[in-house]
Amino acid sequence: MVNLKIDNIPVEVEDGKSILDAARKANVNIPTLCKHPDVNPSAGCGMCIVKVGGRIMRSCCTPAAEGMEVITNDAELGEIRKTVLELILSNHPNSCLTCARNGECELQDMASQMGVRSEEIRKILSAESIDDSSKAIVLEPAKCIVCGRCVEICQNTQNVWALSYLHRGMATKITGANDTKLGDSPCIKCGQCAAHCPTGAITDYDTTNQVWNLLKDKELVTVVQIAPAVRVALGEEFGFDFGSNLTGKIYAALRKLGFAKVFDTNFGADLTIIEEATEFVRRFKENDNLPMFTSCCPAWVDYMEKYYPEMLPHLSSCKSPHEMVGAIAKTYYAQKLGIDAAKIKVVSVMPCTAKKWEIARDETMSSSGYQDVDVVITTRELAKMIKQNGIDFASLAEEEADNPLGEYSGAATIFGVSGGVMTAALRTAFFYITGQELGNLCFGPIVGLDAVKMAEVDIMGTKVRIAVVNGVGNAEQVLEEIKTAQANGEELPYHFVEVMACPGGCIAGGGQPKVMGAEFNKPWGINDKIRKLRSKGLNCEDEKATNRLSHHNDSIKKLYSDFLGEAGGEKAHHLLHTKYQKRPLYK
């Protein structure tokens, strides 16, 4: 441990912590634009300067030392910081009014806080054009302040290596290798770059206008569904505490926006579990391409198709829950209500940018005869639509979803958090194998934010080994472990593996809100504290649910008996399963 003083406040921190860490522990705010709790310091912005023994240094990358006396604030430091900020602003366009991050931008906030009222430094703006080629994430180089968070996240956290620094100095730009457009790069559209960008340089591909156009067309029956993770994050945009579960209010808001029917992706999650548990039990018994990997996360699927094509047979063939809802809405539901499926349009509200890509990833995404899901908007985009229409979200009375595509179990709601899909699948797989219900419905070791979580589940004397990978950057070690075991003819380390591409799971997806909160004095958007609060929101709903098992969802049972037939059967396969293909890293 190291003892030091920050502005005369004594503070003790672990060895290796920076002065900035120490200051945060002492509740002293040092302004920064590049340092984010999720990434290593890049010493990029120069805002976090402090004085130690009269010398000025960057607090983010200077280790705290024993006996240090740090001054974080005086007139000179303030003046230098303001100049540094003015230099950054001299390379940044003044298009705040029409920027996607207007009102939740760290640079804008900093300019306001520092009282910048004029621009003395001649502006030099990047002439680079906008890259929206991925149709999921938009890169606007002119708004980049080269803080490096996105590169750190893309390369080191996610291990995807789509984004990189090209050139140096004033010419530095963040883009793909050799200037490759994101859509032609290894990008898996997870959106963690957008979730961490302090400005509007990386944002989601805005499809709200497509939704407004659908809602305007009175000939259409436009239905909507919300993903599990949306319900515990949307409230942040309207002043609710982090992790507040506002399902009922969100349903009400969606009806106010004009959606004809409000469904829940959680219904699709229960349906996914029926199919996926059936598939797992069969594959487990037949020892067919084990371990089986979950397939709900499109960014993970994209990663596999690009980085590990030789292991594609290990992926479950199940579509993701919202795709299942789309397929069922345009077949079963259309028939049930006697509506022409061509007139049904499905909008998915997702915590995810990769889902925007997923809806057209191949022809199995049009199993109903139409594209099963028409438009995906993120949680952030839904918040914008609600605000745009002047809906007083906080005062909305709670409503219910429309049945039958609205009923869900506790197992479905935890799909949004790392370990949740595995937990839900095991509850049902246990029942399928033994005919009995699990005594303990949670598997302690696979809960939480650890990189790779492992457990062994005893199913009537058979040990099922499971792994849960939290963040796609941690998948490589598990995949290599499996490959090594295969190559050496050893016993497989796992039978069933869950992967969610975003650290923490969908609750911290690339499309989730990035707002300021009282206890988080910067719009950092996401950190482990927020991950835990949102996870808690979903886990609480599961704990309190009257039914916590997907196979006891009555609407699902009815769907099978009236329409699908057997789980894993031919009709279910056509509508609810997909296939995979090798994709090149670079086009």
Next chain:
Amino acid sequence: MADASLGSQAAAKWRKKRGSLIMALHEIQDVKGYVDWSDAVELAENMDVPLARIYEVLTFYNFFKLKAPGKAVISVCTGTACYLKGNDKVLEKFKSELGIDEGESTADGMFHLQCVRCVGCCGLAPVCVVNGKTYGRMTPENVPVILNEWREVFKEN
């Protein structure tokens, strides 16, 4: 396809040494004069280094060229002595005569123009070097003479 194997050769040699990406890139450029997409892709695959990292290195260092340079590489010294002695004007003359900017090559592939910092003979300032041949006490008037000299060299070949 002779070029394509350059990447794998360089990779085979340097793969086992940590942090030797730059050495492998040097090796490719030494042989071929530049490092193109196919070299970089091959290096990435064989050295197990992400392509993004390779381009970070390639674009960070001015030394590396991504396209084939001209046959005659003109290096104009803009080190302190040469600069003060008027090499900035010589550089401008090369640019206007060739119709290219520094770091670029002429469309016919004949000339490549680049700036270097000190070639180690400040006594001859201002200095230019073309394919290893040093020209001292340069003036803008010398520029067309030197260009014609090299045009003749390549005409003979």
